[in-house]
Amino acid sequence: MATDTDTARIEGFGEVSRVRGIIFEYLSLGASVLGIFALAVLLVYVTIDAFDLAGTSPLWLLTYFVTLVVPFLAFCLYSARDREVTRRAVTVAGGGLVAVAAVFTAIETFVGQIPRLNWQLAYLFVVVAPLTGYLVYMGARGRPGAVGFGLVGRLIGGAAIGLAFSVLFLVFDERLWFLAYTLGIVPGLFAYAYGQLRNSSTAVTAALPVSLVGVVLAVFVRDVLRTYPTTTFIYLWTLAIPIAAAGALVVNARGSRTAALAAGGVPLALAAVVGLFGRAIGLGVGGPNALLVIALAGVPVAVYLHRVFDVGEGVTGLGLPVLLVGGALAGALVVETFGIPTPNSWVSGTFLTEAPSRNARDAGLYPAIVGSVIIIAMVAVLSFVLGVATSVFLEEYTADSGVVGALTRLLQINIANLAAVPSVVYGLLGLGLFANLLGFGFGTAVTVSLTLSLLILPITIISAQEAIRSVPDDLRRGSDAMGATRWQTTKNVVLPEAFPGILTGTILALGRAIGETAPLIMVGAATTVFSAPSSLFSKFSAMPMQIYAWANFPQAEFRYGVVAAGVITLLTILVGMNGTAILLRNRAERGS
Amino acid sequence: MTDSTESPDLQRRSGLTRLKEGTYGGFFAACAAITLLTTVAIIVTLLSDAVAFFSQVPITEFLTSTSWSPNPRGGGQTFGIVALVIGTLTVTITAAFVAIPVGTLTAIYLSEYATPNARSILKPLLEILAGIPTVVYGYFALVYITPALKATLFPEMSTFNALSASLMVGIMTIPMVSSISEDAMSAVPDDLRQAGYGLGATKFEVSTGIVVPASISGIASSYILAVSRAIGETMIVVVAMGAQARMPTVGETVLGIPFINPADVLLDSGMTITVAMVQIAGGDLTGGTLPYDAMFALGLTLFVVTLVMNVLSDIIAERYREEY
Numbered sequence: 001m002a003t004d005t006d007t008a009r010i011e012g013f014g015e016v017s018r019v020r021g022i023i024f025e026y027l028s029l030g031a032s033v034l035g036i037f038a039l040a041v042l043l044v045y046v047t048i049d050a051f052d053l054a055g056t057s058p059l060w061l062l063t064y065f066v067t068l069v070v071p072f073l074a075f076c077l078y079s080a081r082d083r084e085v086t087r088r089a090v091t092v093a094g095g096g097l098v099a100v101a102a103v104f105t106a107i108e109t110f111v112g113q114i115p116r117l118n119w120q121l122a123y124l125f126v127v128v129a130p131l132t133g134y135l136v137y138m139g140a141r142g143r144p145g146a147v148g149f150g151l152v153g154r155l156i157g158g159a160a161i162g163l164a165f166s167v168l169f170l171v172f173d174e175r176l177w178f179l180a181y182t183l184g185i186v187p188g189l190f191a192y193a194y195g196q197l198r199n200s201s202t203a204v205t206a207a208l209p210v211s212l213v214g215v216v217l218a219v220f221v222r223d224v225l226r227t228y229p230t231t232t233f234i235y236l237w238t239l240a241i242p243i244a245a246a247g248a249l250v251v252n253a254r255g256s257r258t259a260a261l262a263a264g265g266v267p268l269a270l271a272a273v274v275g276l277f278g279r280a281i282g283l284g285v286g287g288p289n290a291l292l293v294i295a296l297a298g299v300p301v302a303v304y305l306h307r308v309f310d311v312g313e314g315v316t317g318l319g320l321p322v323l324l325v326g327g328a329l330a331g332a333l334v335v336e337t338f339g340i341p342t343p344n345s346w347v348s349g350t351f352l353t354e355a356p357s358r359n360a361r362d363a364g365l366y367p368a369i370v371g372s373v374i375i376i377a378m379v380a381v382l383s384f385v386l387g388v389a390t391s392v393f394l395e396e397y398t399a400d401s402g403v404v405g406a407l408t409r410l411l412q413i414n415i416a417n418l419a420a421v422p423s424v425v426y427g428l429l430g431l432g433l434f435a436n437l438l439g440f441g442f443g444t445a446v447t448v449s450l451t452l453s454l455l456i457l458p459i460t461i462i463s464a465q466e467a468i469r470s471v472p473d474d475l476r477r478g479s480d481a482m483g484a485t486r487w488q489t490t491k492n493v494v495l496p497e498a499f500p501g502i503l504t505g506t507i508l509a510l511g512r513a514i515g516e517t518a519p520l521i522m523v524g525a526a527t528t529v530f531s532a533p534s535s536l537f538s539k540f541s542a543m544p545m546q547i548y549a550w551a552n553f554p555q556a557e558f559r560y561g562v563v564a565a566g567v568i569t570l571l572t573i574l575v576g577m578n579g580t581a582i583l584l585r586n587r588a589e590r591g592s
Numbered sequence: 593m594t595d596s597t598e599s600p601d602l603q604r605r606s607g608l609t610r611l612k613e614g615t616y617g618g619f620f621a622a623c624a625a626i627t628l629l630t631t632v633a634i635i636v637t638l639l640s641d642a643v644a645f646f647s648q649v650p651i652t653e654f655l656t657s658t659s660w661s662p663n664p665r666g667g668g669q670t671f672g673i674v675a676l677v678i679g680t681l682t683v684t685i686t687a688a689f690v691a692i693p694v695g696t697l698t699a700i701y702l703s704e705y706a707t708p709n710a711r712s713i714l715k716p717l718l719e720i721l722a723g724i725p726t727v728v729y730g731y732f733a734l735v736y737i738t739p740a741l742k743a744t745l746f747p748e749m750s751t752f753n754a755l756s757a758s759l760m761v762g763i764m765t766i767p768m769v770s771s772i773s774e775d776a777m778s779a780v781p782d783d784l785r786q787a788g789y790g791l792g793a794t795k796f797e798v799s800t801g802i803v804v805p806a807s808i809s810g811i812a813s814s815y816i817l818a819v820s821r822a823i824g825e826t827m828i829v830v831v832a833m834g835a836q837a838r839m840p841t842v843g844e845t846v847l848g849i850p851f852i853n854p855a856d857v858l859l860d861s862g863m864t865i866t867v868a869m870v871q872i873a874g875g876d877l878t879g880g881t882l883p884y885d886a887m888f889a890l891g892l893t894l895f896v897v898t899l900v901m902n903v904l905s906d907i908i909a910e911r912y913r914e915e916y
Contacts, residue, residue: 021794028698032698032770034694046732205608390624485609515725515727517726524873548730567728570728571724
């Protein structure tokens with residue numbers, strides 16, 4: 001600022017001490033990074049503990065660093081295609097190595113041993129991890145990087161959603177779903193499509209009643225019918241085929257009919273073959289879950305591939321999954337050949353698929369993960385419907401003045417206050433209302449989901465309102481001028497425009513719900529269950545509940561191993577959800 | 593609602609369309625009513641059991657007794673909230689010592705000093721602090737902070753203690769202080785800053801002498817919200833602070849002023865209102881027993897305190913806001 005430079009100097013006139021200002025600036029900068037720094041250090045330690053990196057041989061780290069990390073960073077640099085970025089990355093990677101090693105040795109000789117940290121790990125966390133983040137960010141700006149990350153994201157996201165679906169059918173009756181789908185949803189969809197094609201508003205209006213009748217019919221037929229197709233067939237018919245059809249429709253709208261057939265058909269055929277005959281022909285995988293995973297990852301990937309080849313830019317980025325898998329395999333091969341000891345990581349396949357145990361090495365998170373997935377799915381549906389409906393009412397249906405206006409303001413103040421009620425009080429509400437008064441049972445999925453839905457409802461409503469408010473009024477007036485009714489305007493104009501924003505807000509709110517523990521304790525959710533729940537009214541646990549239970553164990557193996565692994569799992573899922581939300585938001589912002 | 597009765601019906605809607613419109617409108621109104629019902633349900637649930645509790649335990653005893661032992665198996669039950677209030681105050685005040693200075697400085701930095709680029713990186717990172725599940729913070733406090741403090745500063749610290757729990761609560765509430773305060777500071781018009789520079793003030797003087805006083809209502813309301821959040825915080829405290837309702841020993845200084853040694857409350861375990869609720873919930877939930885009702889009495893206390901603080905924060909932000 002101009003005042004800081006000392007100009008006219010008449011016996012100290014206008015002389016300003018800059019020291020105070022500079023100290024203050026750095027103090028406030030320090031304050032703003034203090035919390036983040038503290039959290040980063042804690043996260044580093046919990047990562048080290050969860051993967052048992054402290055006991056890992058440096059050779060193992062070096063192997064994977066060379067086979068996996070370096071090629072990945074090179075890919076990012078290739079995509080960024082910026083000499084300056086490359087120069088910076090090499091300087092940081094090289095200079096960081098020297099600096100970290102020197103500083104670390106100095107601390108160890110003069111101050112003392114830092115527990116569970118050596119200079120190799122320090123280098124990984126202080127230099128490589130931030131550098132990777134930076135390069136991913138820079139790489140994603142180039143076409144190959146964007147394409148590669150998009151592909152990997154669809155593979156992982158599709159597989160995760162496929163697994164989540166298969167988990168849902170542990171408690172939801174798949175046969176009832178099969179009947180409801182066949183008798184209700186399919187006829188309803190046909191009526192709707194027919195109405196749209198032939199311009200028959202009667203058929204469109206009839207779609208919803210037809211579906212409802214079909215679903216009710218399904219409930220009655222459920223116990224009458226004796227024979228049902230196998231689970232694999234049910235998944236194929238009710239999930240894989242509609243997803244493939246949706247993918248084909250998307251491609252069809254953009255391109256040719258053959259491409260559409262291929263984009264829908266190839267993943268569907270692959271899923272069907274692996275799902276139905278995978279085990280029989282000796283693939284090692286098969287069955288309903290494999291079918292779901294392949295279908296849910298395959299169709300979006302196929303649609304994406306079509307788009308990438310259509311645009312024709314950054315096709316090299318499609319090699320990223322190959323690079324990653326190849327790197328991992330090469331690393332495994334080197335480790336195997338030279339007999340390098342592998343770390344005894346607490347996060348492992350068995351941890352994710354086994355039940356809890358008193359023995360730390362056998363302990364697993366599976367029932368809690370299943371519980372969390374089911375709870376989150378129910379909370380998502382409930383809070384999305386309630387949140388969108390309430391915000392539509394508040395934004396589109398109410399007036400600003402008069403009695404209705406006063407009522408709206410009351411609702412608005414009420415929602416703001418609900419958002420600040422401590423979560424433990426919501427737990428009491430769930431306990432008193434849902435568990436005891438309405439008799440949904442202590443700690444059942446129904447009680448927990450209803451409680452959590454109410455808990456995040458204010459956050460969902462507030463963010464949905466913001467999204468709806470950001471839709472320009474011109475669009476509404478335009479629709480009104482065409483003679484649209486209020487609902488038609490809402491459905492055809494406002495909601496499609498606001499949808500990405502609403503979705504982002506809902507996912508962020510769900511992130512809050514997945515980590516909530518106090519309300520779960522209050523409604524009596526189990527701290528530990530040993531088998532996955534089999535119905536909506538059986539005892540449930542959730543990931544944070546299991547972490548809470550394990551944190552009370554006095555053994556070091558639990559404190560520094562199993563709980564750390566649980567924390568990492570929970571945080572990974574959270575990061576995945578929030579990352580998706582942020583990507584959606586960014587895409588919507590770019591699109592508009 | 594549109595006043596369609598006054599103008600001729602140009603739209604000429606069929607009965608089916610009207611029915612459809614009415615159904616959707618009614619559905620949305622019903623969903624909106626659920627939020628109101630939630631508040632009513634919270635109050636009714638809390639009150640009904642709290643009233644049952646206060647019919648057995650006089651409210652004066654609840655508010656003044658210093659001993660808390662709900663003792664679910666019966667015999668020697670005492671329900672005095674004072675020890676719990678002291679635990680809650682310990683955590684809240686210590687957390688405020690972290691969150692308020694750090695949060696305010698962060699807000700000043702973000703609003704006055706940071707470049708747009710730095711702001712776009714720092715703000716989402718700060719939001720992460722509020723997004724980490726609280727049980728994870730509790731685990732961090734118990735497993736990393738406590739041993740670290742024990743090894744360096746306070747060797748006499750017990751495994752479960754108020755200090756590390758409070759530090760974590762403080763870190764968690766930093767973004768609450770910083771984001772609301774920063775909004776208030778950013779709302780200060782640039783004219784005021786320029787006027788300050790025109791008078792020869794340095795950037796430091798403008799920040800602390802003009803921007804902060806001009807946005808003091810927003811800053812104060814952010815403090816109250818953060819404190820209210822710290823009062824209601826449960827899992828960090830449950831995991832890291834232990835569950836021992838203790839009255840600190842009150843010493844007397846030479847001047848005869850009662851005095852509580854901070855180390856006595858901070859380095860040892862304690863119990864907050866929220867911990868007491870969780871502890872009862874971990875035992876018996878079938879209802880009808882005295883501890884079960886006590887849980888709702890505590891919940892009511894918590895609800896009232898946080899509600900009053902939120903309303904207060906709203907009032908301060910609204911009434912004392914400088915209009916430019």
